[in-house]
Amino acid sequence: MSLFLQRTFDSLANGSAYAALAVAISMVFRSTGILNLAQGQLAMFSTYIALVFATGPSPYMKFSSNTDLVGAAWPVWGAILGAIVISMLLGAFTERVIIRPISADPVAAVGATLGLYLLLGAFVRKQWGGRTMFLGSPFPQTVDDRWDIGGARLWHDSVGITVTMIAVLGLLAILQRQTKAGLAFRAVTSNRTGSLLVGIRVSRVLMLGWALAAGIGALAGGLIAGEINVRPDMMGRLLVFGLAAATLGGLRSPVLAFVGGYLFAFLETMLGGYVSFVDSQVTLVWALLVLILVLFVRPSGLMPRTESWQRR
Amino acid sequence: MITHGFKTSPVKRTLWVVASTALVGLALWVAFTATPKIVTDLTNVTALTLAFAGLVVLTHYLGLLSLGQGALVGVGAYAALHVVNDFGAPVLWMPLAGLFAGILVGAVVAFPSLRLPKAYLALLTLSMAVAYPIILRQVDGNLPITLDGAFVAPSWTGIAENDEHIWEFFLVAAYASITIFFVQGLLRGPIGRAFIASRDEPEAARAFGIPVYRLRLYGVALSGGMAGLAGGLMMIPTNFNDYTHFPEELSIKMFALAMAFGGSRLVSAIPGAIVLIFLPVWLIDRNWVVEYGWIGLVKSEGFMYAALLLVTAYLTKGKGFMSLFERRRPKDLVKPPNRRVASVVGALVDLEARLTQVEELTADQPDMRSRQDSTD
Numbered sequence: 001m002s003l004f005l006q007r008t009f010d011s012l013a014n015g016s017a018y019a020a021l022a023v024a025i026s027m028v029f030r031s032t033g034i035l036n037l038a039q040g041q042l043a044m045f046s047t048y049i050a051l052v053f054a055t056g057p058s059p060y061m062k063f064s065s066n067t068d069l070v071g072a073a074w075p076v077w078g079a080i081l082g083a084i085v086i087s088m089l090l091g092a093f094t095e096r097v098i099i100r101p102i103s104a105d106p107v108a109a110v111g112a113t114l115g116l117y118l119l120l121g122a123f124v125r126k127q128w129g130g131r132t133m134f135l136g137s138p139f140p141q142t143v144d145d146r147w148d149i150g151g152a153r154l155w156h157d158s159v160g161i162t163v164t165m166i167a168v169l170g171l172l173a174i175l176q177r178q179t180k181a182g183l184a185f186r187a188v189t190s191n192r193t194g195s196l197l198v199g200i201r202v203s204r205v206l207m208l209g210w211a212l213a214a215g216i217g218a219l220a221g222g223l224i225a226g227e228i229n230v231r232p233d234m235m236g237r238l239l240v241f242g243l244a245a246a247t248l249g250g251l252r253s254p255v256l257a258f259v260g261g262y263l264f265a266f267l268e269t270m271l272g273g274y275v276s277f278v279d280s281q282v283t284l285v286w287a288l289l290v291l292i293l294v295l296f297v298r299p300s301g302l303m304p305r306t307e308s309w310q311r312r
Numbered sequence: 313m314i315t316h317g318f319k320t321s322p323v324k325r326t327l328w329v330v331a332s333t334a335l336v337g338l339a340l341w342v343a344f345t346a347t348p349k350i351v352t353d354l355t356n357v358t359a360l361t362l363a364f365a366g367l368v369v370l371t372h373y374l375g376l377l378s379l380g381q382g383a384l385v386g387v388g389a390y391a392a393l394h395v396v397n398d399f400g401a402p403v404l405w406m407p408l409a410g411l412f413a414g415i416l417v418g419a420v421v422a423f424p425s426l427r428l429p430k431a432y433l434a435l436l437t438l439s440m441a442v443a444y445p446i447i448l449r450q451v452d453g454n455l456p457i458t459l460d461g462a463f464v465a466p467s468w469t470g471i472a473e474n475d476e477h478i479w480e481f482f483l484v485a486a487y488a489s490i491t492i493f494f495v496q497g498l499l500r501g502p503i504g505r506a507f508i509a510s511r512d513e514p515e516a517a518r519a520f521g522i523p524v525y526r527l528r529l530y531g532v533a534l535s536g537g538m539a540g541l542a543g544g545l546m547m548i549p550t551n552f553n554d555y556t557h558f559p560e561e562l563s564i565k566m567f568a569l570a571m572a573f574g575g576s577r578l579v580s581a582i583p584g585a586i587v588l589i590f591l592p593v594w595l596i597d598r599n600w601v602v603e604y605g606w607i608g609l610v611k612s613e614g615f616m617y618a619a620l621l622l623v624t625a626y627l628t629k630g631k632g633f634m635s636l637f638e639r640r641r642p643k644d645l646v647k648p649p650n651r652r653v654a655s656v657v658g659a660l661v662d663l664e665a666r667l668t669q670v671e672e673l674t675a676d677q678p679d680m681r682s683r684q685d686s687t688d
Contacts, residue, residue, distance in 0.1 A: 035431040037379070037438060101626065108630030110377055110434060111571050114564055115621030121561075122614025126604050236560065240439045247435065285443050285450075292436070295424035 002151030003273070009149075011262070011269040012158045013227050014241075016165040019261025020220030021235075021242030023169060024213035026249055026257040031189045031209040034099065034109045035251075038116040039217055040239030042094075044232065045120045046087040046218030047225050048128060051135050053079035076138040080222035084215045091214025092207045099210070100203065124232045137161075137226025161223045168219060169258055172212065185209060237284060241268070244291045339485060348477045352549045353593065355481045357585045358488050359545035360385070364581035365492060366538030367570035372632065373499065374531045375511035376430060380421070380437030381566045383444035384536050386558030388414045388543025390448065393553050396461050403461035407487055407544030414540015415533045422532035426525055433532070441563035449555040456554035463548060477549065484545045491541060495534070496578050507531060561614075568617045572624040572632055580634040591616070 021039060028036040056073030074082065094116065102108040139145075139160035147154045176182035187195040188205045196202055221235065228234055241264050248260030267290060268283040275286075343351055363385050370376045388410025395401045395409035421440060425432040465471035465479035498504060509517040510524040517524055547553065569584035592613060595601050600611040609615050628635060 029431065035434060037434070098622070102629065105625075105629045106430070107371070107375070107377065107571075108625040108628075110431075111568070111621050111630050112625040114379070114567065115618040115625065117618075118561075118564060118568070118614045118621065119618035122612045122618065123609055125614070126606075126609040126612055129604070236442050240442045243435050243439060247432070251429075251431065285447050288439050288443050291439070292420070292424055295428065295432070295436075299424065299428050 005150050005152035007269045007273045008266065009152055009154045009158060011265040012162045013224065014268065015262035015265030016161045017220045017224040017238050017261075018241040018245050018265050019169075019258040020165055020216050021238055022245035022249065022257035022261045023172075023254045024216045024220075025242055025246040026251055026254045027209055027213045027216075029246070029251045030254070031185065031206055032099070032103060032109075034103065034106060034113065036113050036210075036213070037110065037239075038094075038113045038120065039213065040235035040242065041117045041120040042087060042091065042214050043217035043221035043238075044235040045090075045124060046083040046214070047135065047221035047230050047234070048124055049086050050076075050079040050083035050218075050222045050225070051133055051230055053082045054135055076136050076222075076226075079135075080138060080219065083222055084218045087218035088211040088215040092211040094214070095207045095210035096203075100206070121232055130232055133230040135222070135225040135230050138223070139226075141226060157226060161227075164223060165220070168216065169254070172216075172254075181205070181208060240284060241265070241287060244287055247291060248294065339481075343478045343481050348475075351477045351481050353589050355477070355484045355549045356546055357582075357589045358481070358484050359542045359548075360585040360588060361542075361581045362488050362491055362545070363539040363542035363566065364570055364574070364584040365495065365578045366535035366542075367566060367584075368574040368578060368581050369495070369499070369507075369531060369538070370535040371567075371570055372574050373504065373507040373511065374528055376528065376532065377434035377567075378437045378532070378535065379434050379567050380440040380444075380563050381535075381539050381570075382558050382560070382562030382564075383437075383441040384414050384417060384539035385543040385546065385562075386444050386448065386553075387417050388540030389547050389550075389553045389557070390452075390543070391540065392544035392547045393457055393459055396459060397457065403459070403463060403548075404483070406547065407541055410544025410547075411537050411541040414543070415537035417540070418536020419529065419533040421536075422529050426528050426532065438560070438563070441560040445555045445559055448553075448558075452554065454555075456552040459547060459551045480549045484548055487541065487545055491538065492578055495538065498534075499578070503527075565613075565617050568621045568624075570632075571630060572620050573634055574632045577634070580632070 021043065024043075025036060025039050028034060028039070053074045054076055098112050098116065099109055102112060137157045137160075139157035141155075141157050145156040147156075147159075174182075176185060184195070184200045184205045185208065187198070187200055188202050188209075192202055195205075220238075224238070225234070242261065245260030245264050246257045248263065249256030249258075251257075264287055268287055271286050272283045342354065346354070363381055366384075367378060367381050370378050388407075391413035392406040392410040396403055396406050401409065417440075421436050422433065425436045463476050463480050463483065464473065465476065469479065469482075471478050499507070506517065506522045506527055509520070509522055510527050514524050543558075550557075565588060566584070569587055570581070573583040573587075574580050595611070595613060598611075600608075601613075602608075603611055624630065624632060627633075
């Protein structure tokens, strides 16, 4: 029982990252109908930005030739917040400059997000190389920073990451339900033409959606970096799980995508822990098989099946 | 745009025969005169042309997005290698194992995802592209698996025993030519037209009795089969396989090139394959891969592919640069041949417009029948 509990605790940090990416993907797809395949790379890039802030004027992490922009090393929280702000600006810029002119054609838009995927990957490799780096966790991470519950260890940073993600997504829900901007966002996702007719500035709302999605991705990257370290391919695996989790929410429900993120992390940990022929690398494959199975049995994921989900 | 009048035009037929003969002559000349390295690269280009052609079928004929074509090539390579090593199949037939493996995996991925919006196929294939190297590493281990067999040219060819690269080139070219010939024929016929109908007007296609879902499933399976065959063919010159050969970047690069160069003809697959094989060689020759910073970024492969994707998305709306050179849709076929007929047709059109106006005016008057309709 304590082993089961330990594995459940272990899945929390990864689950938070998958959930955050899934929510970000769902938000963009829901509002624009575009699958942002660069979501993971945006998060990876933001993590490197956080690393630049956190490292200060280090010759290994200098941004171009100008390190004065950053000054002294920032605390990890400050670095992550700085990266979130830059990432949100980058998300808004991406929507305005790259996506909006071609948003009418989904193939071109997906192609553009893939272009961004490659561009960010190339930029990071050429700017900072491909070696593994360490950002550190914003939460206490020593061997004593834990609670012992039922013979299992619950680490403070796992709890911190999970609580932070839940709090941020709770704030996002409040933003959507209690503010005018949120109302406009819901109107646009529900009926874009109708929103235009009642005077909502759809383009601004979409830009806000991309900015928020990029910010959530940056937060996920910054928080999980303490667990998995920073390297150019750090988000590949997370993106796949994030996409799978978003699928559980029918790509349209951030709440179900969030739940899906934790479900997939739980599944990953349990398969790796209890099934003898599944090692930690191949859990990805089993998760994919589960995803295919879910799509076979229930194409709409955990979403209630509506008319729009009928066979096309 | 499919050329329907190809068979009936003797000029075009002659041109086609001349071009084909020239291509065969060029292939023979290159095979016997170029260095083994270049011939091997060309063999890989020929094999990958099939994978790109499969992607062209998917992207430009069916309007679907596949981001896992590189992984399907890898599946074909894996199947081809293991069917020889584990089951003792003859090496000449091993690419067919790749073909069948590609069809199978393509169908398995397509079967659930095609019932959903198109984004799901992109999502699943991208996931497959990421997962493939991880699976292969688990199954085959870290070290490369080498083919238990060799391609020795028969004596009647006159190819020397140490010139096996020439024989390998001819084998791959033969496989590729037969496949392209078969698929081109398929696309020119009713199936190709049904593909286009299901891409442009799926509802109308359904109304005309075209099984859109099944057709797309066959299309993805066909594309997967072509990629698998390409993987099997790549094992002819390469002779070994490991998990680093087919990373997810390969799938994304293939998509980028298919999007940029792909058109509505299978021949548009050739430039993509050439760039994919020769661009890294070109970059290494110029020592650009070791440059860092902003200059290194601009000279990097990733930047070039990203720029290609973005430029394609902006300038051609995702249709590819080949579409800019393709023949425009023929002008209205009912255009009258001379002025007199034109004036008569114009008068008739004018009369019809006036009649429509009159009908609309009378329809605006409420009457018993319309009231009855509304209550119904």
